[in-house]
Amino acid sequence: MFIGSFALANNVFAAPMAGVTDRPFRMLCKKLGAGYAVSEMVTSRRDLWDTLKTSRRANHNGEPEPIAVQIAGTDAQMMADAAAYNIDRGAQIIDINMGCPAKKVCNKWAGSALMQDEKLALEIVEAVVAACAPRNVPVTLKMRTGWAQTHKNAVAIARAAQSAGVAMVAVHGRTREQGYTGLAEYDTIAEVKAALTIPVAANGDITSGQKAREVLAYTGADAVMLGRVAQGRPWIFREVVHFLATGTQLAPPLVLDVKRLLLDHLQDHYELYGEFTGVRSARKHIGWYVKSLPGGEAFRAQMNLLGDAGAQLHAVATFFDGLCEATDRMPLAAAVENKNEEECSV
Ligand SMILES: Cc1cc2nc3c(=O)[nH]c(=O)nc-3n(C[C@H](O)[C@H](O)[C@H](O)COP(=O)(O)O)c2cc1C
Numbered sequence: 001m002f003i004g005s006f007a008l009a010n011n012v013f014a015a016p017m018a019g020v021t022d023r024p025f026r027m028l029c030k031k032l033g034a035g036y037a038v039s040e041m042v043t044s045r046r047d048l049w050d051t052l053k054t055s056r057r058a059n060h061n062g063e064p065e066p067i068a069v070q071i072a073g074t075d076a077q078m079m080a081d082a083a084a085y086n087i088d089r090g091a092q093i094i095d096i097n098m099g100c101p102a103k104k105v106c107n108k109w110a111g112s113a114l115m116q117d118e119k120l121a122l123e124i125v126e127a128v129v130a131a132c133a134p135r136n137v138p139v140t141l142k143m144r145t146g147w148a149q150t151h152k153n154a155v156a157i158a159r160a161a162q163s164a165g166v167a168m169v170a171v172h173g174r175t176r177e178q179g180y181t182g183l184a185e186y187d188t189i190a191e192v193k194a195a196l197t198i199p200v201a202a203n204g205d206i207t208s209g210q211k212a213r214e215v216l217a218y219t220g221a222d223a224v225m226l227g228r229v230a231q232g233r234p235w236i237f238r239e240v241v242h243f244l245a246t247g248t249q250l251a252p253p254l255v256l257d258v259k260r261l262l263l264d265h266l267q268d269h270y271e272l273y274g275e276f277t278g279v280r281s282a283r284k285h286i287g288w289y290v291k292s293l294p295g296g297e298a299f300r301a302q303m304n305l306l307g308d309a310g311a312q313l314h315a316v317a318t319f320f321d322g323l324c325e326a327t328d329r330m331p332l333a334a335a336v337e338n339k340n341e342e343e344c345s346v
Pocket residue numbers: 015016017018019020040041070097098099100142172203204205206225226227228229338341342343344
């Protein structure tokens with residue numbers, strides 16, 4: 001599958017998640033099978049570009065290509081400038097956020113709220129494409145099915161975006177109004193796919209290879225995009241890729257391998273955030289890794305008391321060594337519960 005001229009390793013993608021899909025996590029997802037991963041959103045507000053938060057989000061050191069950066073905002077010129085800024089910092093694909101119930105940017109609602117104003121949405125798409133096309137950088141769009149149950153306008157926006165030069169569209173099967181309630185629906189995604197000639201990625205509640213296969217078949221989409229299920233379980237990508245290729249389940253990973261990859265993940269995380277912030281922001285990742293494991297909840301509570309990297313690494317290693325004595329493989333993820341939470345701050 002291609003986005004512009006970029007050939008992707010496969011059609012199982014990592015969804016952008018603010019506060020989660022930072023560079024260390026994206027690299028892990030790609031290493032463990034994701035064919036593509038989009039950054040957390042970067043604000044289009046120039047006054048915030050020099051903040052630590054934005055500069056970390058624009059850090060792509062060592063990340064395998066293609067480097068895809070999501071931008072969020074409500075002003076066409078500012079979005080075009082943000083695209084150019086990120087291209088100068090290594091972005092090879094620019095993704096426009098119309099998918100996330102984001103916070104306000106410049107007193108206007110960004111993200112999926114843009115779907116309420118089709119004219120503005122299209123102006124943004126056109127301005128971003130105009131900034132990216134001369135640099136041969138494809139533009140993609142991440143959207144929801146619409147902004148309300150009675151206003152599902154994904155097909156109209158996707159069609160207009162394709163005409164404006166967008167190279168791929170990803171659709172989360174919920175409306176903005178829904179937030180994360182209810183179930184994702186795939187009829188609208190199928191309609192979007194049928195209306196377009198560019199690739200379409202289906203997103204929302206895809207938590208297994210089986211579900212990925214069903215959604216691909218039902219919608220005709222070219223790719224699936226997985227979000228929350230990958231939290232603490234980045235090997236889900238190779239499991240889904242394997243299932244799509246063979247129709248069989250991969251054995252769960254060895255506990256020892258998960259221990260190693262989590263320790264490497266943490267080291268990478270501390271390098272990006274520094275020890276003080278890194279130890280604190282790593283807690284949520286560790287919590288996700290251990291959540292469904294025996295003793296995981298108690299470990300999570302105990303780990304939240306640790307304030308330095310050495311102690312955190314040691315505690316994680318000891319926890320997984322203990323688990324190794326009981327079992328050599330991670331438990332089968334039978335029912336993965338998707339969390340209905342979002343931290344979409346720009
Ligand atoms: C913590 C969190 C942060 C998110 N941040 C973004 C974001 O920055 N940009 C975006 O387009 N979508 C964002 N999303 C939405 C996801 O990309 C995805 O569309 C949604 O989680 C549905 O997919 P899933 O059911 O596989 O999780 C976020 C979701 C979560 C849970």
